[in-house]
Amino acid sequence: MSLAIDDAAWASAWRRRSPADKLLLCGGLVGCALVLPAWPGSVLVALAAVVLALGPARVPARTFARAVRWPLAFVVVGALTAVVTVDGGGLGWTPDAPARAGSLVGHAVAGGAAVLLLATTTPMSDLLPALQRLRVPAAVTEVASVTYRLLFLLLDGLRTIREAQAARMGHSSTRRSLRSSGVLAAAVLTRSWDRARRLQEGLAGRGMETGLRVLPEALPSSRRFVAATLAGLTGLVAVSLAVA
Helix, strand or coil, X not given: CCCHHHHHHHHCCCCCCCHHHHHHHHHHHHHHHHHCCHHHHHHHHHHHHHHHHHCCCCCCHHHHHHHHHHHHHHHHHHHHHHHEEEECCEEEECCCHHHHHHHHHHHHHHHHHHHHHHHCCCCHHHXXXXXXXXXXXXXXXXHHHHHHHHHHHHHHHHHHHHHHHHHCCCCCCHHHHHHHHHHHXXXXXXXXXXXXXXXXXXXHHCCCCCCCCCCCCCXXXXXXXXXXXXXXXXXXXXXXXXXX
């Protein structure tokens, strides 16, 4: 089993571009999403991220849409909780509820779209060495690397156990499905914890006190891409400030 975002990153037209270049672009978009006004700054940032993902990067539209739906649901719930007030009269809305909710949703959606642009165009095997070169603490990159590898162990265990349950008619009724889902969650977490423990003991037994050293693939930076990125970010800022 695999992750749709990971597959999209490996198949992306930007796969051969330097991770540093893509970090500059997506980091700049995230910065614009946080700093610029929600209108029109966040709208322009979100549109730019979606257009770049579906256009030059050739990320499948269905994959991008499926990746954004759960973060979008979380953002909507967060916006609702931010504009609801509870007082002696019961539930109510804050005086500036529409403006506050719109600003929160705009900034969050724009920043999320920029992060998804990076995730759907840059495999983790390229991103982690780039973060190390940017002086990100080794502990952070090691935790990210181990978590990434354990995701596939979780997926493999999930597939194996679910197939076994289906073969034993574990999902033939609603009651059996609920029971099988609970057993599935418990079994997957237990097996993943056991594999992680054995992995840690094996590395400790081999004297692995530092991170695993690998030779990353050399992907040279493109001056044209960097120049276009800086020009595009400058244009976004200028238009947003002019309209606002």
